[in-house]
Amino acid sequence: MSTTSTPATTGPAARTLPRLGGFTPAMIGLELRRMLRNRRTVVFTVVMPPVFFLIFGSGDDLRHQSAGGGNVAGYVLVSMAVYGAMLATTAGGAMVSIERAAGWSRQLRLTPLRPAAYIAIKIILAMIVGAVSVLATFAVGSVSGARLPTEAWIGCGLLAWLCALVFAAFGLFMGYLLPSENVMQILGPVLAVLSFAGGLFVPVDSLGHTFATIAQFTPVYGVGVIARYPLMHDGGLAVAVLNVLAWTALFAAGAVWRFRRDTARV
Amino acid sequence: MIDVMTLTASPERSTTGPYAVEVVSAVKRFGDVTAVDGLSLSIRPGEVVALLGPNGAGKTSTVDMMLGLSRPDTGTVSVYGRRPRDAVELGLVSAVMQTGGLLKDYTVGETVRLTAALFGRGRGDVEKVIDRAGLGEVRGRLVGKCSGGQQQRLRFAMALLPDPELLILDEPTTGMDVGSRHAFWSAIRDDARAGRTVIFATHYLEEADAYADRVVFMRRGQVVADGTAAQVKALASGRTVRATLPGASREELAALPGADQVEVRGDTVLVQASDADAVARHLLTRTAAHDLEITSHNLEQAFLTLTSDDTGGDGTTTGDPR
Numbered sequence: 370m371s372t373t374s375t376p377a378t379t380g381p382a383a384r385t386l387p388r389l390g391g392f393t394p395a396m397i398g399l400e401l402r403r404m405l406r407n408r409r410t411v412v413f414t415v416v417m418p419p420v421f422f423l424i425f426g427s428g429d430d431l432r433h434q435s436a437g438g439g440n441v442a443g444y445v446l447v448s449m450a451v452y453g454a455m456l457a458t459t460a461g462g463a464m465v466s467i468e469r470a471a472g473w474s475r476q477l478r479l480t481p482l483r484p485a486a487y488i489a490i491k492i493i494l495a496m497i498v499g500a501v502s503v504l505a506t507f508a509v510g511s512v513s514g515a516r517l518p519t520e521a522w523i524g525c526g527l528l529a530w531l532c533a534l535v536f537a538a539f540g541l542f543m544g545y546l547l548p549s550e551n552v553m554q555i556l557g558p559v560l561a562v563l564s565f566a567g568g569l570f571v572p573v574d575s576l577g578h579t580f581a582t583i584a585q586f587t588p589v590y591g592v593g594v595i596a597r598y599p600l601m602h603d604g605g606l607a608v609a610v611l612n613v614l615a616w617t618a619l620f621a622a623g624a625v626w627r628f629r630r631d632t633a634r635v
Numbered sequence: 636m637i638d639v640m641t642l643t644a645s646p647e648r649s650t651t652g653p654y655a656v657e658v659v660s661a662v663k664r665f666g667d668v669t670a671v672d673g674l675s676l677s678i679r680p681g682e683v684v685a686l687l688g689p690n691g692a693g694k695t696s697t698v699d700m701m702l703g704l705s706r707p708d709t710g711t712v713s714v715y716g717r718r719p720r721d722a723v724e725l726g727l728v729s730a731v732m733q734t735g736g737l738l739k740d741y742t743v744g745e746t747v748r749l750t751a752a753l754f755g756r757g758r759g760d761v762e763k764v765i766d767r768a769g770l771g772e773v774r775g776r777l778v779g780k781c782s783g784g785q786q787q788r789l790r791f792a793m794a795l796l797p798d799p800e801l802l803i804l805d806e807p808t809t810g811m812d813v814g815s816r817h818a819f820w821s822a823i824r825d826d827a828r829a830g831r832t833v834i835f836a837t838h839y840l841e842e843a844d845a846y847a848d849r850v851v852f853m854r855r856g857q858v859v860a861d862g863t864a865a866q867v868k869a870l871a872s873g874r875t876v877r878a879t880l881p882g883a884s885r886e887e888l889a890a891l892p893g894a895d896q897v898e899v900r901g902d903t904v905l906v907q908a909s910d911a912d913a914v915a916r917h918l919l920t921r922t923a924a925h926d927l928e929i930t931s932h933n934l935e936q937a938f939l940t941l942t943s944d945d946t947g948g949d950g951t952t953t954g955d956p957r
Binding site for chain 2: 384385386387388391393395396399402403406407467468471472473475476477478479480482
């Protein structure tokens with residue numbers, strides 16, 4: 370430690386509060402850098418979805434069958450983009466779990482950062498990584514046989530991304546619920562199961578009537594239908610919207626509930 | 636079961652401005668455990684105060700309340716006349732916590748920059764605290780790859796960023812080697828000379844002795860002694876009188892002038908006394924006591940006796956739960 374003399378402190382009177390409860394673009398930048406430093410996050414969110422597309426969606430037969438205004442490869446690509454956005458936003462929200470385990474949340478409470486600003490930053494981060502995931506998946510798909518009408522490239526991409534907000538809430542909820550350092554090792558398989566159940570990997574109709582009915586109530590179903598709509602223009606849009614709204618409300622309520630407990634306890 | 640002499644060395648009151656910290660009858664319970672039990676404490680700006688006590692004495696719970704991390708169940712805690720959380724937001728108070736509180740996948744420099752961003756401080760302040768905490772060489776290193784001492788200096792740098800009026804340190808030198816410990820305390824001393832108020836919790840008697848103007852002993856969530864380091868030393872330099880006295884009355888012995896603590900074990904009485912001669916004289920002339928012996932004990936023992944938790948028989952336990 371250096372022993373340079375200390376100037377007098379700022380003084381109790383001359384102090385002001387930071388604006389916006391500590392919400393700053395600088396924090397978002399640093400957090401993003403940290404998230405991308407985590408190889409596992411990058412592999413899960415940016416590498417895996419395009420690779421899944423290459424394995425499951427880019428076969429010759431899929432390129433030649435049409436689906437909506439594009440081909441089946443395009444249909445699979447949209448599903449993979451939804452999957453990637455989901456993983457990314459869940460991982461973004463679930464960061465709070467690691468931060469709680471490390472005592473970082475407690476440290477942040479010794480700064481002017483307000484809890485609401487912290488949550489807002491986490492959601493923005495989740496959505497940024499979600500956007501990167503969708504863009505990476507679409508970029509790979511566009512040069513590997515996926516064909517979509519222009520308006521579907523834009524519409525499906527935007528909707529896949531926006532609807533992934535429900536999983537940012539899911540990630541936050543789980544992040545506050547599970548005090549684990551590696552919460553994504555639990556949530557990764559959970560999301561895979563939910564994706565099957567919600568018809569993201571296999572169309573629900575192909576699994577029988579009963580299953581198709583149940584699928585409508587699972588959280589991935591709505592996101593998938595909405596994201597594919599600009600391409601397929603079919604499926605019960607109203608049911609899907611209702612599904613997304615209900616799950617978002619549920620996960621957000623859960624996150625708020627756990628969050629309140631967390632800040633009261635620490 | 637233990638009576639403890641309380642040194643009331645209240646420093647003369649400051650007439651200008653509020654106390655740096657004012658705790659009034661604070662009680663903090665965690666379930667059945669009372670971590671802080673009616674604590675009152677006033678600390679003036681510019682004081683360097685050691686909160687001394689064994690693990691579970693309620694030091695961390697007290698510090699948490701001063702930082703707004705928890706609220707007392709009853710009683711009040713104010714920092715520079717404000718609610719602790721408000722004082723934190725204004726950067727009036729900051730802290731170096733015992734463990735944790737760092738993210739392994741940030742670099743040292745990024746951690747400081749993030750803290751600066753949250754306090755609305757600029758690049759200049761970042762450079763200043765990195766320099767003051769001696770982190771220049773490791774600023775590009777990931778926190779997870781830093782030694783315990785380096786991590787502690789990083790916490791110190793973060794605590795300096797808001798340029799606080801009051802710096803709170805919770806067991807700050809845990810896990811540091813002697814060299815880092817010395818360097819750390821020199822930096823804190825420099826700070827205090829410039830007028831910063833410093834409160835540190837510790838269970839090292841020698842740290843309290845060497846660096847604090849005032850020592851507050853805590854035990855079971857209460858202040859059991861409060862005075863200057865010199866007074867504390869005087870208290871700790873007492874001796875123990877041991878004698879055989881069947882049917883001894885603890886209350887009677889405790890009332891003797893010069894007796895600090897009395898313990899009765901069967902026919903044996905143990906009196907810890909600041910005036911051992913007076914106690915011995917009384918025992919030998921006014922009671923049937925025999926086999927009397929007087930032993931002196933060192934500072935460390937005295938401290939342990941004064942603050943230890945396992946000599947009591949009243950069944951209450953205090954903890955420091957998180």
